[in-house]
Amino acid sequence: MSEDRNNLYPIFLKTKELEVLIVGGGYVAEEKLTFLLKSSPDAKVTMVSPLFKKGTLEVAAKAKVTLVEERYSATYLQGKHIVIATTDQPETNMEVYKDCRERNILVNVADNPPYCDFYMGGIVTKGHVKVAISTNGKSPTTAKRLRQFFEEVIPEDINHLVENLNNYRKTIKGNFEKKVQTLNKLTESLVK
Known part of the structure; x- marks a missing residue:
């Protein structure tokens, strides 16, 4: 494999069905929470921090975010699937990373790529x-x-196209391969 390519595997997570923990309550925590909620407004999020900045509190208040005003401890990992460490204390972020790795929980240490199982890209x-x-x-x-x-x-009315193709797909007879061929032929003008 070449070092000059992106070997990450993209997935789309149903965050409504997962438990997300953000450790920290400052600017980076606010940024990560805003990003997450913009894409997944129904995400189940808990934030733990001894202090929360005003902006973080305002973003959290607009969604179903549980705020815990405490210092981080590994007990907060119980039942969590994804963790994002955003504190301004490198030793705390490393503790979060190590605790998550021991429990096979996906972790992202903000602005520290070697300590990330995933990145939060542009969406x-x-x-x-x-x-x-x-x-x-x-x-x-x-x-x-x-x-x-x-x-x-990407046009604003793309939903109309998606819905029409979904309805048409349901009417196509034949096996999976035949359906794919039919839809590919129908949509090839989208990329020309």
Whole structure:
């Protein structure tokens, strides 16, 4: 495998069905929470921090976010599936990382790619269409610019096309391969 390519595997998580923990309550925590809720407003999120900045509290109040005003301890990992460490204390972030690794919990230590099982890339959402962009943790600015580009080129009414194709797909007779061939032929003009 080449070192010059992105080998990450993109997935779309049903965060409504998962338990997410954000450790920290400052600017980075607010940024990660905002990003998560923008894409998944029904995400189940708990935040633990001895202090929460005003902006973080305002974002949390708009969603179903549980706030715990305590210092981090491994007990807060109970039942969690995904953890994001955002504190300004490297030793706390490393403790979170080690505790998660011991429990096989996916973890992201903000702004520290070697200690991330996943990255939170750029995301474009237009109705049912969602595009995720990753630069392999190397350039969030590039991901941001690509996100802005896709937000402009994907039409606002893309949902209409998606719904029509979904309804048409249900009427196609034959096996899976035949259905794929029919839909590919029908949609090939989208990429030309």
